[in-house]
Amino acid sequence: MHRFRIGENAATAPRRGAAEGSDRLFPALGDGGYDMARYGLTLHGVPEANYLKGAAVITARATQDLSRFDLDLSGLRVRGATVQGAKARYAREKDELLVTPAKPLNHGDTFTTVVTYDGTPRTVEDDDGSVEGWIETDDGSTALGQPSGSMTWFPGNHHPSDKATYDITVTVPKAYDVVGNGELIEEIAEEGKGGAVTRHWRTEEPMATYLANISVGHFEIDRGRTADGxxxxxxxxxxxxxxxxxxxRLIPGIVGWANGRFGPYPFSSTGAIVDHLPDLGYALETQTRPYFxxxxxxxxxxxxxxxxxFGNSVTxxxxxxxxxNEGLATYAEWLWEEAHGGRTAGEVFEEFYDGTDPESEGIWSFPPAAPPGxxxxxxxxxYGRGAMAVHKVREAVGDQRFFGILRTWTREHRHGNADTGQFxxxxxxxxxxxxTDLFDVWLHEKGKPPRTR
Known part of the structure; x- marks a missing residue:
């Protein structure tokens, strides 16, 4: 992440990393003074008490000379912090943990920060009324982070532009399962009554913090492979x-179908977490293992x-x-229906335009590339108008070029970040x-476009 304030020069004396990022919608997220490389999270949970004790080992690279940097962290008690093995001063400021190393960091330095913390993780209510963060379920908990809820259970740079790899090790009473992103590397169970079990999940492909998840509870685990292994x-x-x-039955078939449409699957495993939390009201595309x-x-x-x-690999x-993310994933639904004997994508487009599809309600309230808040x-x-914009591209360029565009998009930006201008x-x-006119009409202009456009 390279975010410098206007008028600042990277060659000046060490200074604080940018406390606020350049994101118009979420300006408080992120710090522009470093790039994250890896999170190592060691967590001990007590589900019955909704208590969490953690140690975060965070590896990053300084993108400027740093006298101080910020980590996003909401709630929880910080017990200590070190940078490069030396005790660091720290302070709290709203949802920021302000860390001052014993010695300033030089531009280009790779450095390790360790933060120890504990407490009851927060559940956050967003502006739209939904909840995220650390959420209690009927038999445990789940951690959902879109757009910023991951800061309720570990400190970090909680902006999607700063992706990293992860090792997450969780210890809970042995009656509980723990499911996370990526691969289960190790599982160690203590012997005897009242023992604990530790599970180590690893994500080697870069991941935005909002896609990180651990779900604790009682689960039936099913392991298999797709036709491609x-x-x-x-x-x-x-x-x-x-x-x-x-x-x-569906997951292997969907992934195989999508490989042909969007390019090779970008991660080392796939799957799902199907929980029992019906009052939540949404699913989330947590990386490798979507949460339902x-x-x-x-x-x-x-x-x-x-x-x-669309969203996890290309963020x-x-x-x-x-x-x-949402326009392309919604259009994937239309493509799936078209390929499996349902409505064509063009027919779905027309029903959205006419307002006869129940999912079309409210799609004209603002341009999809300019959320007002x-x-x-x-x-x-x-979602809906975003998918309509994608369909208009398909109409304009033809199927062969359209699917070539999607495959090029996922290949060129694999495990990276991209924006509307690049698309x-x-x-x-x-x-x-x-x-230009097509995208202006469908992504940027207010109101419902005339049918001819």
Whole structure:
């Protein structure tokens, strides 16, 4: 992450990293003075008391000379901090942990920060009324982070532009399962009554903090492989087992189908977490293992798995570009239906335009590439009108070039960040067409476009 304030020069004396980022919708997230490389989280949980004790070992590289830097952290008590093995001063300021190393860091230095902390993690209510952060379930908890809830359970640079790899080790009473992102590296159970179990999950592909998840509870674990040999790891709450039976069959087929449409699957495993938390009201594309609050229907499963390409591997540079996640994942639903005997994508487009599809309500309230505020990033225009913009590109360039664009997009920005301008440039360069008017109408203009546009 390279965010310098206007007028500052990287060659000046060591200074504080930018306390606020450049994101228009979430300006308080992130610090511009470093790039994250790896999170090593060691957590001890007591589900019955909703208590968490943690140690975060954070590796980063300084992008300027640093006298101080900030980590996003909401709630929890900080017990200590070190930088490069030396005790560091720290202070709290709202949702920031301000860390002052014993010695300033030089531009380009790779440094390790260790933060120890404990307490009751927070559940956060967002501007749109939804909840995120650390959420208690009927038999444990889950950690959901979009857009900023991950700061309730570990300190970090909680902006999607600063991705990193992860080792997350969780110890809980042995009656509980723990499911996380990536691969289960190790599982150690203590002997005897009242013992604990420790599970170590590793994510070697870069991940934005909002996609990190640990779910603690009682799960039925199903392991398998796709036809191409990709490991599939599905965790299902027993209360959802009967309704979720189709999930096991569908995931390998959806991933195989998407490989042909969007390019090779970008991670080392796939799967799902099907929990029993129906009051939550949403699913989330947590990396490699999407989280569902109850057994999903086919369209929702397609949507969250499509996010593994659009949003998880290719992640927005800023939150205003979230339509690149949601519009493309919604369009994946339309493509799946078209390929499996349902409506064509064109027919779905027309039903959205006419307002006859129930998911089309509210899609004209603002342009999808310009959410008016933080509380609107998950509103219908980002999804439905975003998908309509994608369909207009397909109409303009033809199927062969369109799917070539999608595969190029996921290849060129694999495990990175990208923005709307880059998507538009790719569409134009691959098609040889001037598409400025199309994108202006469908992404940036207010109101419902005339049918002819």
């Amino acid at each position: 990709l490991p599939v790891h599905i965790a299902t709450d027993p209360d959802e087992a009967e309704n979720a039976e189709e999930v096991k 609050d109850e057994a999903p229907d086919e369209a929702l499963l397609v949507h969250e798995l499509a996010h593994q390409w 927005p540079r800023e939150w205003k570009d979230i339509w690149l 933080a509380g609107r990033v998950s509103d219908p225009p980002v 538009i440039a790719l569409c134009e360069s691959r098609s040889g067409k001037e598409l």
